[in-house]
Amino acid sequence: MKLPLPPWVRPRALIALLATCAALALGPLLHSDVYIHNLLTLTFIGIAAALAWNWLGGYLGQVSFGHAAMFGLGGFVAAKAEISMGMPMVFAWCFGGVIAGLYALVWGHPTLRLRGPYFSIATIGVGEATRLVGTYWDWLTGGSSGTSLPMHPNLKFTLYWYALALAAVAMAASYALRRSSLGLALLAIKSDVDAASDVGVSSTRLQDLVLFLSGAMIGVCGASYGSYFSYIEPGDMFGFDRSISWVLMGVIGGIGTIAGPALGAIIFVLLRQYLIASYPQLYLGLYGILLVLVILFEPLGLTGLSLRVLRRARPDLIVSGSET
Amino acid sequence: MSAVLRADGLSKRFGGLKAVDNVSLTLDEGRILGLIGPNGAGKSTCFSMLAGSTSPTAGRVFLGDREITGLPAFRAARGGVVRTHQIVRPFANLTIFENAVVAAVQCSGLDHAGARALARETLEFAGLAARRNEYPAGLTLAGRKRLEMARALACAPKVLLLDEVIAGVNPAEAQEMVTLILRIRDERKVSIIMTEHVMAAVMRLCERVVVLDAGKLIAAGEPKEIVQNPEVIAAYLGKKHA
Numbered sequence: 001m002k003l004p005l006p007p008w009v010r011p012r013a014l015i016a017l018l019a020t021c022a023a024l025a026l027g028p029l030l031h032s033d034v035y036i037h038n039l040l041t042l043t044f045i046g047i048a049a050a051l052a053w054n055w056l057g058g059y060l061g062q063v064s065f066g067h068a069a070m071f072g073l074g075g076f077v078a079a080k081a082e083i084s085m086g087m088p089m090v091f092a093w094c095f096g097g098v099i100a101g102l103y104a105l106v107w108g109h110p111t112l113r114l115r116g117p118y119f120s121i122a123t124i125g126v127g128e129a130t131r132l133v134g135t136y137w138d139w140l141t142g143g144s145s146g147t148s149l150p151m152h153p154n155l156k157f158t159l160y161w162y163a164l165a166l167a168a169v170a171m172a173a174s175y176a177l178r179r180s181s182l183g184l185a186l187l188a189i190k191s192d193v194d195a196a197s198d199v200g201v202s203s204t205r206l207q208d209l210v211l212f213l214s215g216a217m218i219g220v221c222g223a224s225y226g227s228y229f230s231y232i233e234p235g236d237m238f239g240f241d242r243s244i245s246w247v248l249m250g251v252i253g254g255i256g257t258i259a260g261p262a263l264g265a266i267i268f269v270l271l272r273q274y275l276i277a278s279y280p281q282l283y284l285g286l287y288g289i290l291l292v293l294v295i296l297f298e299p300l301g302l303t304g305l306s307l308r309v310l311r312r313a314r315p316d317l318i319v320s321g322s323e324t
Numbered sequence: 325m326s327a328v329l330r331a332d333g334l335s336k337r338f339g340g341l342k343a344v345d346n347v348s349l350t351l352d353e354g355r356i357l358g359l360i361g362p363n364g365a366g367k368s369t370c371f372s373m374l375a376g377s378t379s380p381t382a383g384r385v386f387l388g389d390r391e392i393t394g395l396p397a398f399r400a401a402r403g404g405v406v407r408t409h410q411i412v413r414p415f416a417n418l419t420i421f422e423n424a425v426v427a428a429v430q431c432s433g434l435d436h437a438g439a440r441a442l443a444r445e446t447l448e449f450a451g452l453a454a455r456r457n458e459y460p461a462g463l464t465l466a467g468r469k470r471l472e473m474a475r476a477l478a479c480a481p482k483v484l485l486l487d488e489v490i491a492g493v494n495p496a497e498a499q500e501m502v503t504l505i506l507r508i509r510d511e512r513k514v515s516i517i518m519t520e521h522v523m524a525a526v527m528r529l530c531e532r533v534v535v536l537d538a539g540k541l542i543a544a545g546e547p548k549e550i551v552q553n554p555e556v557i558a559a560y561l562g563k564k565h566a
Contacts, residue, residue, distance in 0.1 A: 007436050181429040181436055188415045188426045194377065195413035199479055200401040200430035 008179045017175075021168045028160055037160060041228060043269045044163035045221050048170035050249035050261035050268075052217035055177055055210050057247065058256035061190035062112060062207075063120045065243050066127030067218050069107075072134055072237035074100035074219020075226040076141045079149050082227075090162070093223040100219025101212040108211040112204075115193070124240075131238035146233030149226055159228050166224060170217055171262060177210070178258050186210065190256075248287055251294055254303030263302050327386075328353045328515045329374065329405065329483045334383035336369050343369045345539040346383070349517075351483060356509055356516045358530035358547065360523075362560055365536040367519040368410060371485050374517070375407035376400030387482065402431050404482035408475075408489060410519075412468040414460035420471055421447065421456035424478040431479035443478050449512075450474035450504065466497035473504065477512065484508065486518040490525045498525065505529055523551070535559065 005011070028037055049071065057063045078096030081087040087095060111122045134141050141147060177183055188196040189203050197203050226232040236242075245268060246261075253264025268287075275283035298304045329351040336344040344366040351357045359367050372378035374385055379394040386392065392400055400406075406427075415423050424443035428434065432442055447453045450470050455463070460471055469489050476484055490501050502525055508514050520526050526533060527547045535543040535550060537559035543550055550556055 181425070181439065184418060184422050184426045185430060187417050187422075191415040191417050192413050194397070195409065195415070196426070197397040198375065198377065198401055198407055198409075199427035199475055200398050200406075201426065202396075202398045202430075 006180065008181070009175075010179075013175060017168065017171055021164060024164055025161060028157075037157070039269070039273060041156075041160045041163045043266055044160075044167040045225055045228070046245075046249065046265040046269045047167040047262045048163075049218055049221040050246050050253070050265040051167075051170040051174045052214045052221065053246035054174065054250050054255065054257075054261040055217075056214040057250055058261070059177060059183065059186040059190065060207060060210055061256070062115070063247065064123040065120055065240075065247065066123035066125070066130070067214075067246055068238050068240065068242040069127050069130035070100035070104050070215040070218040071222035071225070071242060072130065072141075072234060073103050073222070074216075075222035075232050075237050076134070076147065076234075077219075078223030079147050079226050079232060080140060082149060083147075089227055093220050093227070096223040097216040097220035100222070101214075101216030104211050104215025105208060108215070109208055112207045112211065123243075127238070127240060127243050131234060131240070134234040134238050141232075141234045141237075144233070144235065146231060147226075149230045149232070151230045155230075156228065159224065163224060163228070166220065167262070171259070173213070173217070174258050174261075177213075182206070248291060250301075251291060252301050254301035255299075257300060257303040260301055260303035267302070326353050326388075327351065328388060329517070330386045331370075331374060332384045332386075334370065334373055334385070335381050336366075336373060336378065337381045342539045344373070344380075344536075347534075347536065347539075347541045348383075349534050349541070349544075351515050351517055353515055354509065354513065355532065356505070356518060356530050358526045358533035359517055359519045359536065360521075360526060360533055360550075361536035364538075365559075366539040367536055368487060370536070371407055371487055371517075371519065374400075375405055375485055377407070398430070401479055401481075402433075404480075405485065406431070406476040406479045406481040406483070407485035408469075408472040408487055410487040410491075412465070412472045414463075414468055414471050414475075416460055419457050419459055420452055420463070423460065423471060423475050424456075427475045427478040428480075431481075442480065446474050446478045449507070450477065451500075464497075466493040466501070469493065469501070470504070473508070477508065477514070481514055484514050484516045486516060486520075488519055488521065490520055490522045498522065501525075502528055527551075 053064065053067050074096035077099045078092040081092040081095050082089060107126045111119060114122055135144055185201045185206055188201055189206060193203050222237060249264035249268045250261045252267055253262065254260025272283060275286060294301050327350045331347065331349050334344055334347045335342065347370060359370065361367055369378065373380045376392065376395045376397040376399065384391060384393045387403055387405055392403055392405065415426065418426065421443060424446055425440055428439040428442040432439055434442060447456050450473060452470055452474055460468055463471060473489060490498050493501065505516065509516055530547055533545065533547050533550045534541055535556050542555050542559060543553045
């Protein structure tokens with residue numbers, strides 16, 4: 001049987017993604033551990049967010065320290081849409097995501113002219129300003145006392161599958177963005193914007209597109225996070241440490257790689273869960289050490305590490321290029 | 325003989341400085357036009373305006389009958405005017421093959437497979453096929469200049485603007501580069517404007533040469549006449565030698 005796939009899709013990657021999702025989808029039917037169930041749900045949301053952050057930070061090399069702005073906006077807009085307008089949950093998520101994506105364009109279209117550290121500094125400003133406005137605008141966010149979302153029996157349990165689907169979509173989008181011919185154009189922009197324009201890459205439009213997708217996906221993550229906890233509060237949703245966490249996930253897993261940030265998100269969420277319970281004062285310090293180690297020894301993070309191991313074990317498997 | 329690229333009265337001011345002042349030039353189809361002049365004469369600024377990376381303060385640029393003045397660089401490139409850079413700018417994070425694929429995909433309007441075939445064929449043409457899966461950092465300067473040209477060629481241009489592709493390479497490599505440029509004109513049917521300091525190459529390659537000095541066009545004609553022109557000699561060597 002021949003599937004009508006675009007030529008850049010490796011069937012093996014598609015099968016791996018589908019198989020992983022199927023196994024994870026069946027998981028809750030086989031065990032009844034609520035703690036693991038919840039931890040996995042949070043991990044899925046983390047994976048989707050880290051991958052979305054990587055589209056901008058990794059593929060385009062525009063490292064954002066302000067993505068919590070879209071996470072929070074998506075969360076509160078979806079909550080408002082669900083409560084005041086009675087929108088069904090998934091529609092409200094998408095609505096929140098679109099608004100968050102548009103918001104990203106509003107500040108990002110002018111800001112993306114800056115590159116590297118200058119862009120990063122601008123995003124810190126955007127993130128903090130959004131947090132303050134969010135706290136002040138209590139008609140949207142409920143101010144410092146936050147917003148409560150409708151609770152349904154069993155919702156938390158079923159959200160597992162929604163979160164899994166979200167992570168799967170983010171994974172597929174990461175793959176498509178990087179492997180299709182768009183991905184090469186993004187890497188070209190990352191390497192040299194002007195030279196990319198000189199060979200026909202419309203840098204401004206592509207950067208805007210990626211920014212929108214990244215912001216929208218992060219917004220949907222914020223919305224699902226809100227539904228999951230059924231209570232959200234601006235200080236937490238727009239928090240700076242939330243933005244930092246995606247940078248960390250990306251760096252730990254391998255910035256700019258397709259699946260690295262997902263790996264980073266898994267490590268990050270699990271590690272944090274363990275550390276917060278056991279050494280609440282230490283955990284940020286340990287992340288700091290981990291970050292320094294990764295940057296010093298393996299800039300491509302865990303992905304780089306596993307490639308290195310694989311290359312040593314089976315040198316015949318990996319060639320330097322990727323012409324297939 | 326029809327003009328493929330024409331510039332009318334191009335000027336560019338940077339504040340009080342006139343980098344290019346009222347320069348007109350015409351490139352005929354299938355020809356190589358030399359653009360020479362001492363350092364700072366405005367050659368690269370001229371190139372930037374022709375390729376769209378800088379918009380002119382005054383003047384117009386035509387590609388065939390179509391006006392392309394002030395189009396953004398990516399539109400000019402898709403339209404058929406592609407430049408290379410004096411200081412090479414390969415995409416270091418892409419393989420040599422992928423460098424060519426980006427250009428082919430964005431400019432040629434071909435699908436995935438077609439663009440890859442064009443990129444592969446272009447690398448073969450430029451003598452880089454054997455190293456296509458390596459990264460540009462592994463190439464010598466001459467190799468990277470070749471890549472710069474191959475990447476521009478993968479755009480399937482009508483007009484190629486070569487900014488000092490020969491300067492800085494050793495004599496044997498320079499010879500190969502001259503051959504490559506001639507093959508681009510003859511086999512690829514691409515018209516070329518080139519800036520160059522290596523006069524021997526200019527004499528061999530260009531049918532016509534225009535000379536810039538301090539932003540102004542001071543002479544135009546066959547290379548043999550140009551090197552005898554007192555104004556040109558004065559521009560390079562000072563009035564005493566003219």
